[in-house]
Amino acid sequence: xxxxxxxxxxxxxxxxxxxxxxxxxxxxxxxxxxxxxxxxxxxxxxxxxxxxxxxxxxxxxxxxxxxxxxxxxxxxxxxxxxxxxxxxxxxxxxxxxxxxxxxxxxxxxxxxxxxxxxxxxxxxxxxxxxxxxxxxxxxxxxxxxxxxxxxxxxxxxx
Amino acid sequence: xxxxxxxxxxxxxxxxxxxxxxxxxxxxxxxxxxxxxxxxxxxxxxxxxxxxxxxxxxxxxxxxxxxxxxxxxxxxxxxxxxxxxxxxxxxxxxxxxxxxxxxxxxx
Numbered sequence: 508x509x510x511x512x513x514x515x516x517x518x519x520x521x522x523x524x525x526x527x528x529x530x531x532x533x534x535x536x537x538x539x540x541x542x543x544x545x546x547x548x549x550x551x552x553x554x555x556x557x558x559x560x561x562x563x564x565x566x567x568x569x570x571x572x573x574x575x576x577x578x579x580x581x582x583x584x585x586x587x588x589x590x591x592x593x594x595x596x597x598x599x600x601x602x603x604x605x606x607x608x609x610x611x612x613x614x615x616x617x618x619x620x621x622x623x624x625x626x627x628x629x630x631x632x633x634x635x636x637x638x639x640x641x642x643x644x645x646x647x648x649x650x651x652x653x654x655x656x657x658x659x660x661x662x663x664x665x
Numbered sequence: 666x667x668x669x670x671x672x673x674x675x676x677x678x679x680x681x682x683x684x685x686x687x688x689x690x691x692x693x694x695x696x697x698x699x700x701x702x703x704x705x706x707x708x709x710x711x712x713x714x715x716x717x718x719x720x721x722x723x724x725x726x727x728x729x730x731x732x733x734x735x736x737x738x739x740x741x742x743x744x745x746x747x748x749x750x751x752x753x754x755x756x757x758x759x760x761x762x763x764x765x766x767x768x769x770x771x772x
Contacts, residue, residue: 599767601767621745624704629756630754630772
């Protein structure tokens, strides 16, 4: 019952609670600890606590991935703004294959595609992703599968 | 000196955020169909919101408010792709035909 996942969940919940509260008296703190323990207990009891809820094996490489993703998002934001101002959109719809093995890896990949402006994941079936892109350049970015390799690298960090 | 430069950086970041939100709003009106308009909405959610939040962080100084603003940014980053994907997925399932060409086999 007490393992790496439940302890991590408790630390995350309690850290968030501390940030949001701003009052640090013993009574309030102990109420916070009790409510966080209750939340973790209910999560374990409901069998929600697995790799999908809390992929802790992502954490070592998560910072580097986040920085890379922010760089990509900035780049494609500038491109999307250019497309909107120049009225040069030529939308296209295509499918790509995702190389991730686990569900959480696929979710990360699909959300990263959607988070980058200019590309949206429209449908997912097993490991085939259907992607809508604003121009051909955005489509080529997804088809070159840089992001796919990056997410697979993140997934294999254990 | 430091105060002035922080002030200038935060003003620049506000202007950039306003630019991205304005361009995204123009795109929402100008682009042809629902799938293309999601891209413009995504631009407002990512660049627009993050630059405005960055400007607010620089204005607030270092306190608990900074951490709360960072968390607002993180939550926007987690929820924005979900709404975009749900909108696009529902439009596809209801049979909206996207403008432009379709390459290869699609689902």
